[in-house]
Amino acid sequence: NAGVMQNPRHLVRRRGQEARLRCSPMKGHSHVYWYRQLPEEGLKFMVYLQKENIIDESGMPKERFSAEFPKEGPSILRIQQVVRGDSAAYFCASSPIWGSGTTQETQYFGPGTRLLVL
Amino acid sequence: KNEVEQSPQNLTAQEGEFITINCSYSVGISALHWLQQHPGGGIVSLFMLSSGKKKHGRLIATINIQEKHSSLHITASHPRDSAVYICAVGYNFGNEKLTFGTGTRLTIIP
Numbered sequence: 274n275a276g277v278m279q280n281p282r283h284l285v286r287r288r289g290q291e292a293r294l295r296c297s298p299m300k301g302h303s304h305v306y307w308y309r310q311l312p313e314e315g316l317k318f319m320v321y322l323q324k325e326n327i328i329d330e331s332g333m334p335k336e337r338f339s340a341e342f343p344k345e346g347p348s349i350l351r352i353q354q355v356v357r358g359d360s361a362a363y364f365c366a367s368s369p370i371w372g373s374g375t376t377q378e379t380q381y382f383g384p385g386t387r388l389l390v391l
Numbered sequence: 392k393n394e395v396e397q398s399p400q401n402l403t404a405q406e407g408e409f410i411t412i413n414c415s416y417s418v419g420i421s422a423l424h425w426l427q428q429h430p431g432g433g434i435v436s437l438f439m440l441s442s443g444k445k446k447h448g449r450l451i452a453t454i455n456i457q458e459k460h461s462s463l464h465i466t467a468s469h470p471r472d473s474a475v476y477i478c479a480v481g482y483n484f485g486n487e488k489l490t491f492g493t494g495t496r497l498t499i500i501p
Contacts, residue, residue: 304487306487306488306489308489308491314493315477315491315492315493315494316434316477316479316489316491317491318488318489318490321486321487321488328486329486329488332488364433364434366434368487378439378487379424379436379439380424380436380487380489381436382426382433382434382435382436383433384432384433385433385434
């Protein structure tokens with residue numbers, strides 16, 4: 274059973290270009306979380322998605338950032354018109370369907386995508 | 392304000408020493424996670440706990456819900472344990488987004 278997969282692992286973009294980061298959750302997992310780790314800072318929540326639904330995007334910057342998790346295929350985090358401040362490691366994590374809503378589930382993290390904006 | 396604080400920020404110890412990393416949080420949680428991040432590497436989930444104590448090999452995690460405090464212990468530490476250890480909490484059943492501490496950088500010297 275493959276773990277959470279992210280690609281690319283490293284991405285270099287020039288200012289103004291678009292960055293697309295992909296996350297394939299573990300088999301059987303339908304919950305995806307995106308987190309960002311800025312240089313020398315801690316991890317911060319960005320967005321929580323289930324298949325075809327954005328559940329919580331309270332951590333997403335208001336402009337230029339969007340995320341989706343289609344019925345088929347990976348989850349995509351899209352950053353338009355990148356700026357140097359977007360340089361960071363972007364991690365996704367997945368968890369399985371929870372049952373009654375009274376328990377937490379372990380999140381399994383992908384290896385991350387390191388984005389460098391020149 | 393939901394805050395997660397870890398101590399110490401940096402810890403250097405000799406191989407074989409018993410290690411303790413602490414985590415405090417400010418409001419009630421649904422679960423607390425301990426994560427490990429190696430330099431330039433990914434993140435591994437070590438423990439998820441909402442009460443009591445869990446053990447896996449040389450690692451032990453405890454949580455005191457009343458005091459809003461958790462500890463991660465490493466027995467017989469080894470240089471390969473050198474990593475950043477991150478405490479993270481979830482607040483809501485059904486939306487398990489995590490709030491992270493700033494991490495503890497552990498270095499074990501042979």
